[in-house]
Amino acid sequence: MPFTVAEIVKPMMAAAQESLAKDWGQAKDYARPELKRLATSLADIAKLIAADKVNRRQAKALLRIHRNTTLTVLLTVEGLGVVAVEDAINAALGAVRDVVNTAVGFRLV
Amino acid sequence: MTIPNRVRPARRHPQVMALVFVALAVMSAGGCAVRLISDYDEQIDRSASELQKEMDGFLTQMEIEEGEAVTYGANRGFYPYYALEVRAVRVRAQAHPQNERSVAQYGLMLDSLAELEEAHRGDEGFEDEGTLPLEAIPVFRDLFNQAWAAIIHLEVAKKR
Structure with missing residues (x-):
């Protein structure tokens, strides 16, 4: 039995939106405190440098490690976004699986 | 137009x-x-947790011990050993398709390790006498812990 575009777009959009809202919320929940933590450690590094508690080489190392940690956190946020998109695509496909498979007569989706 | x-x-x-x-x-x-991102790897998850614990333990030891025990000379063996461990996890991560982000994270970890060694090493001619500044050790530890937590968080997120 054939189906119309309108029939499958609505459940697909609804499933994708619901999935994205849930997963993206989780990515945001992760990112917020981590970025705050990075801001705090950057302030700590500035205090150590201002108080001459570290030499020039050690200050450079601290800043470089801070940069690396920031990039590591951002890669995780990006990865969580990819997982969210993947989940949304699969949720969208899942929402129309039965309709599409019934229409084509075999397990396409 | x-x-x-x-x-x-x-x-x-x-x-x-x-x-x-x-x-x-x-x-x-x-x-x-x-599939847009690699599958979860339990061994990587376990190894990353172990490596986080080892780095935390090493920096805590540098913080609480004194004298010769905390010098670069007495601890220089830690750095190549730890780098080897991180590279081993990176190689395993590279074996998974669509795992570029995790692989990049291990590269950043190796760079941070090299920077930590640089901060530990003493001035030219006195390399072995170098120590990590006591006040900076908690900051180093927090940054390494945060980076490992991010790596583990992404790995766990790959569970389906």
Whole structure:
């Protein structure tokens, strides 16, 4: 039995939106405190440098490690976004699986 | 310049674009679930947790012990050993397709390790006498712990 575009777009959009809202919320929940933590450690590094508690080489190392940690956190946020998109695509496909498979007569989706 | 309507299907027919999206997704999925990022690897998860614990333990030891025990000379062996361990996890991560982000994270970890060694090493000619500044050790530890936590968080997120 054939189906119309309108029939499958609505459940697909609804499933994708619901999935994205849930997963993206989780990515945001992760990112917020981590970025705050990075801001705090950057302030700590500035205090150590201002108080001459570290030499020039050690200050450079601290800043470089801070940069690396920031990039590591951002890669995780990006990865969580990819997982969210993947989940949304699969949720969208899942929402129309039965309709599409019934229409084509075999397990396409 | 006016673009003729016939070359702007996306704007006029969003449903058609949605259908194309479905078709592409189905084609890439081949009847299975779509995968945009690698699968979870329990061994990587375990190794990353171990490496986090080892770095935390090392820096805590540098913080609480005194004298010769905390010098670069007495601890220089830690750095190549730890680098070897991180590289081993990176190689395992590289074996998974669509795992570029995790692989990049291990590269950043190796760079941070080299920087820590640089901070530990003494001035030229007195390398072995170098120590990590006591006040900076908690900051180093927090940064390493945060980086490892991020790596583990991404790995765990790959569980389906």
